[in-house]
Every structure is written in C-alpha cells, then in structure tokens.
Amino acid sequence: MxxxxxxxxxxxxxxxxxxxxxxxxxxxxxxxxxxxxxxxxxxxxxxxxxxxxxxxEQGKEGILRCHPDLAGRDLRNGTLTRESLEEQAGAGLDALDAAELSHMARLNGEYKERFGFPFVICARMNDKEAILRQLSRRLAHGCAEERASAIEEVKKICRLRLRSLVLPDPPNRL
Structure with a gap:
C-alpha cells in the first residue's frame, strides 16, 4: 500500500x-x-x-512493558503477535536448545527484575547469538541508559514494520 x-x-x-x-x-x-x-x-x-x-519517561516504559519476553512463554504458547512471531523465528529464537532456552530465561528474568520491563531488541537485525550477547551486555547499563537503548530498539522495530506495510517513497526525479 x-x-x-x-x-x-x-x-x-x-x-x-x-x-x-x-x-x-x-x-x-x-x-x-x-x-x-x-x-x-x-x-x-x-x-x-x-x-x-x-x-x-513513564509512557516510554509503558511501551517497553508491552513487549513480550524474547523466546518466552508467549512464543512457546503461540500467543505472540504475528509480527513478533515472525521476528523471533527469523532470529532463531523459536529453535533454541534446552541450554539456550534456560540461559535466555535466566537473563530475561534478571533483566526484567533490574529494569522493570522486558528486554527489547530488534530481532530482525540480530540472530540468537547476538541477542544473547546484547542481553548480557545491556544488563550492566544504568536504568536511564537502558531505557534509552530499549526505546531506540523499539524505533528500529517500528521502522521495519512500517516498511513492510507501506511501499517505499518513489525516487526523486530531477
């Protein structure tokens, strides 16, 4: 369109x-x-x-809280949105082995406890290894820094989703 x-x-x-x-x-x-x-x-x-x-800031945190845990219960139960399912599957999060799933669950839990919202990353721009690395790395952030990082990821996700729904602008003609 x-x-x-x-x-x-x-x-x-x-x-x-x-x-x-x-x-x-x-x-x-x-x-x-x-x-x-x-x-x-x-x-x-x-x-x-x-x-x-x-x-x-509270509104931004509200946006972050609307995101599902990566490779979490919603993925296993089939209750993700169509977009999230495609994005997580594309990153390989639907095919984690037991050790990877356990590691992801532990890190997701630590992250949520520390920051109060789920870890958000643009899965379409990462694979499972990069996601796990970023999740571990970003656990060291301060709260304000991490909220800002997570919002930047939301904006990346949003841009990619918009670009999958709306045709690109025609090139400028001189």
Whole structure:
C-alpha cells in the first residue's frame, strides 16, 4: 500500500493496518492518524518516532512493558503477535536448545527484575547469538541508559514494520 492509500484510510482502517507497528500499542497509531496527510513513508516514520520521543519517561516504559519476553512463554504458547512471531523465528529464537532456552530465561528474568520491563531488541537485525550477547551486555547499563537503548530498539522495530506495510517513497526525479 502506498502513502496516498495510507493517508486515505479511515481511522479504524488505519489503526487496523498499522496498529502493531509499536508492539501491542495501537494507541500510538491512533494518535498518529490525526497527523495525516503524510508526505512520504519517511514522514510517517518520523511522526511515529517523534510521538514516542515526546512521551514522558513513564509512557516510554509503558511501551517497553508491552513487549513480550524474547523466546518466552508467549512464543512457546503461540500467543505472540504475528509480527513478533515472525521476528523471533527469523532470529532463531523459536529453535533454541534446552541450554539456550534456560540461559535466555535466566537473563530475561534478571533483566526484567533490574529494569522493570522486558528486554527489547530488534530481532530482525540480530540472530540468537547476538541477542544473547546484547542481553548480557545491556544488563550492566544504568536504568536511564537502558531505557534509552530499549526505546531506540523499539524505533528500529517500528521502522521495519512500517516498511513492510507501506511501499517505499518513489525516487526523486530531477
């Protein structure tokens, strides 16, 4: 679907089509709908990321809490969103052996206890080894630094999800 079509969507259709570009946060998409028309996919991406950036710290933490644990219960129970399932499977998190699964569960638990929200990383840009390395490394962050890192990952996920739904902007012609 191109940006012209996106701009013409009703509120309900806009939220239905783009409602999960930020995991389990259709309220963000709903708020961004009122900013139409978007001149381009880049403008839509900017609107979503600017909205996220403008949130108070508690709002940003709320976004982070909407994310599932990587390789967690939702993956095993089949209750992930379609997008998260594809992203986690693409990174190999659906094929962890018992030792990897145990290690991931332990690190996820430590992370959640330390920061109060699940570990968020753009799975589409990583594999299981990189995810485990980053999870271990980011456990050493301070709370503010980690919240900022996690929000940057949310924005990466959002951009990739938008790009999978909206056709790229046509090249500029001179």
């Amino acid at each position: 191109d940006i012209t079509r996106i701009n013409s969507l009703s509120y309900e259709d806009f939220v239905h089509v783009l409602g999960n570009v930020v995991e389990n946060c259709p309220v963000i998409t709903a708020a961004v709908w009122s900013m139409r028309p978007f001149a381009s996919l880049a403008a839509l991406e900017a609107a979503v990321t600017d909205f996220i950036e403008a949130l108070p």
